[in-house]
Amino acid sequence: MRNIFLVIRREYMVRVKKKSFLIMTILGPLLFAAFYAAVIWISIGSVELKTVQVVDESSMFKDKFKDSESLKFSYLSSPIDSAKKGFQKSGANALVYIPKNVIKEPKSVRIYAAKNVSMELKSGIEDVIEKQIEEIKLSEAGITHKILEDSRVNVKSETISLSEEGEKTSSSGAATVIGGICAFLIYMSVFIYGTQVMRGITEEKTNRIVEVIISSVKPYQLMMGKIIGVALVGLTQFVLWIFLTASLSSVATKVMGDKLSKEAKAVTEMQQGVQNNSVPGGNVQNPVAEVMGAISSLNIPLIVSCFLFYYLGGYLLYSALFGAVGAAVDNDADTQQFMLPITLPIIFSFIFAQFVLRDPDGSLAFWTSIIPFTSPIIMMVRIPFGVPAWELALSMVLLVLGFMGTIWFAARIYRVGILMYGKKVTYKELAKWIFYK
Amino acid sequence: MNIIEVQHVSKEYANHKALDDVSINIPKGCIFGLLGPNGAGKTSLIRIINQITGPDSGQILFDGQPLNQKHISRIGYLPEERGLYKKMKVGEQLLYLAQLKGLSQKEAMEKLKIWFVKFDIKTWWDKTVSDLSKGMQQKVQFVSTVMHEPDLIILDEPFSGFDPINANLIRDEILELKQKGSTIIFSTHRMETVEELCDNIALIHKAKKVLDGPKRQIKEEFKTNTFFVEYRGQLVVNTDLYSLEPSKELDEGYKRTSIHLPAGITPNQLLGDLVNQVEIRSFGENIPTMSDIFMRAVNEVPEG
Numbered sequence: 001m002r003n004i005f006l007v008i009r010r011e012y013m014v015r016v017k018k019k020s021f022l023i024m025t026i027l028g029p030l031l032f033a034a035f036y037a038a039v040i041w042i043s044i045g046s047v048e049l050k051t052v053q054v055v056d057e058s059s060m061f062k063d064k065f066k067d068s069e070s071l072k073f074s075y076l077s078s079p080i081d082s083a084k085k086g087f088q089k090s091g092a093n094a095l096v097y098i099p100k101n102v103i104k105e106p107k108s109v110r111i112y113a114a115k116n117v118s119m120e121l122k123s124g125i126e127d128v129i130e131k132q133i134e135e136i137k138l139s140e141a142g143i144t145h146k147i148l149e150d151s152r153v154n155v156k157s158e159t160i161s162l163s164e165e166g167e168k169t170s171s172s173g174a175a176t177v178i179g180g181i182c183a184f185l186i187y188m189s190v191f192i193y194g195t196q197v198m199r200g201i202t203e204e205k206t207n208r209i210v211e212v213i214i215s216s217v218k219p220y221q222l223m224m225g226k227i228i229g230v231a232l233v234g235l236t237q238f239v240l241w242i243f244l245t246a247s248l249s250s251v252a253t254k255v256m257g258d259k260l261s262k263e264a265k266a267v268t269e270m271q272q273g274v275q276n277n278s279v280p281g282g283n284v285q286n287p288v289a290e291v292m293g294a295i296s297s298l299n300i301p302l303i304v305s306c307f308l309f310y311y312l313g314g315y316l317l318y319s320a321l322f323g324a325v326g327a328a329v330d331n332d333a334d335t336q337q338f339m340l341p342i343t344l345p346i347i348f349s350f351i352f353a354q355f356v357l358r359d360p361d362g363s364l365a366f367w368t369s370i371i372p373f374t375s376p377i378i379m380m381v382r383i384p385f386g387v388p389a390w391e392l393a394l395s396m397v398l399l400v401l402g403f404m405g406t407i408w409f410a411a412r413i414y415r416v417g418i419l420m421y422g423k424k425v426t427y428k429e430l431a432k433w434i435f436y437k
Numbered sequence: 438m439n440i441i442e443v444q445h446v447s448k449e450y451a452n453h454k455a456l457d458d459v460s461i462n463i464p465k466g467c468i469f470g471l472l473g474p475n476g477a478g479k480t481s482l483i484r485i486i487n488q489i490t491g492p493d494s495g496q497i498l499f500d501g502q503p504l505n506q507k508h509i510s511r512i513g514y515l516p517e518e519r520g521l522y523k524k525m526k527v528g529e530q531l532l533y534l535a536q537l538k539g540l541s542q543k544e545a546m547e548k549l550k551i552w553f554v555k556f557d558i559k560t561w562w563d564k565t566v567s568d569l570s571k572g573m574q575q576k577v578q579f580v581s582t583v584m585h586e587p588d589l590i591i592l593d594e595p596f597s598g599f600d601p602i603n604a605n606l607i608r609d610e611i612l613e614l615k616q617k618g619s620t621i622i623f624s625t626h627r628m629e630t631v632e633e634l635c636d637n638i639a640l641i642h643k644a645k646k647v648l649d650g651p652k653r654q655i656k657e658e659f660k661t662n663t664f665f666v667e668y669r670g671q672l673v674v675n676t677d678l679y680s681l682e683p684s685k686e687l688d689e690g691y692k693r694t695s696i697h698l699p700a701g702i703t704p705n706q707l708l709g710d711l712v713n714q715v716e717i718r719s720f721g722e723n724i725p726t727m728s729d730i731f732m733r734a735v736n737e738v739p740e741g
Contacts, residue, residue: 006536014525208520212581215487215514216537419489432451 003217007225008232011200015233025237029244033251050093050121055083057100064132071121087112096125103133174298175384176357182307182380183353185238190314190346190376193234194322198335200226201326201418210418219415223327224407227319231312238311298384306383309396314376316403318342320410327410327417328425349374353381360385370395372402409434439498440465440589440620441486446495448481455481457644458495463622463637468615470635470652471624472727474735477641479624480517483591486622487514500588510539515582517593517624521566521574528562531581538585545584552580556606571598579607583614590614593624608634628728638727640734648734652727659730663723664704667693670715678702678710691718 015021051072054065057080065073076083080097087095095112102109109129111117138148201223204210213222325338349368356365360382369378369387375395379387416433417425441463448456455478463469473479484490486497488504497504499511522530528549535545553559556576566574575598583590595611596604611621611634623635631638631652639649648655669690674681679702684694698707704722711717725733 003537006533010533014522204522207523208516208518209522210520211489211516211518212514212520212534212578213537214489215512215516216509216534419484 004221004225004228007217007222008229011226011229012232015196015230016236021233021237025240025244028237028241029248032241032245033248037255051091052121052125053083053087053090053092053095054098055080055095056098058098058102060102060136061098061129061132064128065125071124084112088114093117094121098129102129103136106130106133175360178298178303178384179357179360179381180353182303182310182383183350183377186307186311186314186376186380187346187350187353189234189238189311190318191343193230193315194319194342196230196233197227197319198322198326199332200230201323201414202329202332202335205327205418205421206331214418219418220411223320223323223411223414227316227323227407230319231315234311234315299386303383306392307380310376310380310399313372313396313399313403317372317376317399317406318346320403320406324410324413324417324430327414328420328430329417330421334424345373346377349377353377356381366391370398372399375399412436438465439463440500441622442498442501443482443486444496444498446482446485446492446497448478448485448490448493454644456485456492456641459641459644459646460495461639461646461649463620465620466615466618467636468611468621468623468634470631470638471622471641472626472631472638472731473641475626478644479641480593482641483514483593483622483624486589486591487512510585511588513538513582513585513587513590515578515590515592515595517597519575519578519598521578521581523565523567525566526562527558527564527566527569527577530566531577531584534581535584538587540585548584548586549580552584556580572600572603575599576603579610583610586617587619589620589622591622591624594626595623596625596627596630628726628731631727640731642735647737648730655730656725659725659733661723661725662698662700664696664698664707664721665693665723666696666711666720667691667718668711668715669718672711672715675710679707695723 049072051074052065054061054073054075055078056062056075062075067073074092078086083095083097093113094117097110097112099105099108106129109126111122111125135148139145204213210222217225321342325335325342328338329335352364352368352374356362356368356378359365365378365382368374369382370391376399379392379395383392412434413430416436423429439462441461443459443461443463446456446459447454459478459482461482471479471482481490485492486504488506488509499505499508502508525533531549532542532545535549536542540548553562558573558576561569561573561577566577569577579595582592590611592611595607599607615621623630625631635652637649637651638655640647667687669692672681672684672692672694679699680697682695682697684692687693696707698704708717708720711720
């Protein structure tokens with residue numbers, strides 16, 4: 001026991017002290033934060049003020065286009081030809097031309113711009129014109145403003161999951177996001193830390209230090225020490241990442257916050273301008289609050305504890321196999337031939353995850369979340385959507401049995417492999433090693 | 438008293454027998470030479486003593502008890518293929534290896550200090566192993582083998598990779614460790630080392646032990662009762678007493694030849710005959726070298 005602890009400590013310290021660990025620890029959250037910031041930046045990229053000139057020959061749209069933080073409308077009385085000529089000099093971003101017979105020929109509306117206009121601007125202008133034409137046509141048909149207002153019912157559905165604990169508001173959007181992130185993290189960590197175990201073992205073998213070490217430590221202890229040591233490195237990195245990402249993104253949010261709120265206001269104003277007749281309030285919500293609400297509707301403690309369980313289970317299952325490969329070959333270059341059968345199930349489960357996200361209760365989802373080789377990734381996709389307790393229990397028990405099995409298997413190969421040099425190993429040979437006394 | 442008793446140990450790998458019913462006793466406090474051609478099974482035996490692998494049959498007693506985990510800390514092992522963690526610092530690495538052998542951090546620190554002073558390598562403590570030359574790494578590894586003062590030290594080709602000065606330093610250390618009561622097993626091909634240092638030997642060939650015992654006694658057994666003589670003059674063979682090999686011309690008219698005595702004839706009788714015939718410059722018995730013994734023992738084993 002003391003020896004296992006010594007091995008774990010060495011494996012952990014050597015990796016944590018490496019420069020690359022420090023760099024990854026700092027760079028990881030920076031990348032996340034940069035990504036996060038970039039998303040915000042792109043989404044508010046159009047926040048600068050744009051001026052739009054309107055030539056309204058039908059004179060039905062006077063004051064219907066409302067100015068907002070990002071858009072300023074000006075009405076020209078000159079005919080369209082001269083407006084077009086003056087457009088370049090005026091410095092306006094777009095020129096909207098509404099012909100006289102717009103009601104009969106709605107497709108004749110034109111938007112002129114020096115560069116392509118954004119979809120947002122185009123659809124915003126189209127909305128205003130459509131609404132106005134619709135209203136005119138309706139009132140021509142004798143439907144009053146009052147009836148119109150009454151007819152605008154806003155239907156917004158909530159998905160409710162029915163379970164033994166009763167009804168519970170669920171959010172499939174948030175579940176999808178959380179499930180996807182968890183699956184991706186497990187996928188990445190199994191790969192990254194699994195190959196670290198493999199490299200570490202091959203390194204000891206090519207260095208020839210392994211013979212010295214196993215004259216003091218049992219091969220099994222050395223292997224487990226390495227696997228556990230690297231697992232702890234992974235946990236450390238996760239904790240640091242979560243901590244640093246949280247603090248960095250809060251800084252990023254603060255910096256971007258002003259812009260974000262401006263944009264939100266601009267969008268709201270635009271929507272209100274467009275939907276000046278619609279039911280006030282209600283459907284215009286703060287999107288951030290919506291996401292937060294959705295997340296809090298999920299069972300966070302369950303997700304976090306399952307994440308830790310499936311990270312460790314999946315890691316143990318696969319790192320043992322990676323370790324066996326590391327022990328069987330002489331150098332990194334030879335690992336390729338044995339890597340494929342190990343990486344395939346990981347990659348497949350990541351691909352399956354995309355389907356399971358769409359259908360979290362299908363039979364593909366059920367079977368792949370029960371089988372230990374795919375369950376670490378697939379079950380994490382399903383958990384945010386809610387999984388029956390017996391399925392979760394079965395999957396967990398099988399995963400524990402699964403990693404115990406792969407560790408046993410790896411240990412058999414390991415103890416023979418680490419002392420075997422200069423021999424190209426085949427699968428047949430590996431099978432023999434397992435049954436050595 | 439034997440520190441190691443190998444009793445009828447056999448070990449078989451997939452395609453070949455590595456050890457076939459081998460029994461060897463290694464007395465306490467001696468330097469023991471484990472000899473044999475490449476692939477004879479020496480490394481397999483050493484690995485079994487180190488508990489890296491187990492025997493298929495037979496057993497090994499350490500200090501009278503069946504070998505077990507507790508004995509690991511009493512053994513120091515220097516494998517033929519040397520290796521250290523390349524990217525670890527020398528000091529950290531030795532501390533780690535010492536702790537694996539059961540020393541506490543404090544004990545390990547104290548012992549290491551003594552060795553670093555002794556080998557004059559104090560400046561190496563914070564160096565990375567890959568920054569050291571090959572010879573320096575060997576020294577570090579030697580320290581790692583003996584720092585926990587084991588009762589049994591197993592050295593596989595300990596002098597390979599050392600320059601003569603460092604080889605001498607290591608040789609003196611080995612003798613000092615023996616003085617302090619450690620038993621040392623040498624596995625080596627270098628017969629001059631065996632000649633110089635070993636008290637007892639065992640020779641393994643094709644998975645079988647073909648020879649073992651005190652070196653002196655083995656040499657005695659392998660003596661062929663031949664004598665060499667350097668002389669001047671005409672030597673006529675007295676076929677009743679001895680047979681003569683063709684002589685070789687030396688300087689100043691001297692010749693050298695080997696004389697084989699049949700059983701029952703003493704060297705004195707031979708000398709008596711020689712003195713009357715020629716002028717003798719030197720005379721002595723041909724004692725077989727370890728190299729001769731090795732060659733003969735290996736060649737006497739029938740093929741297959």
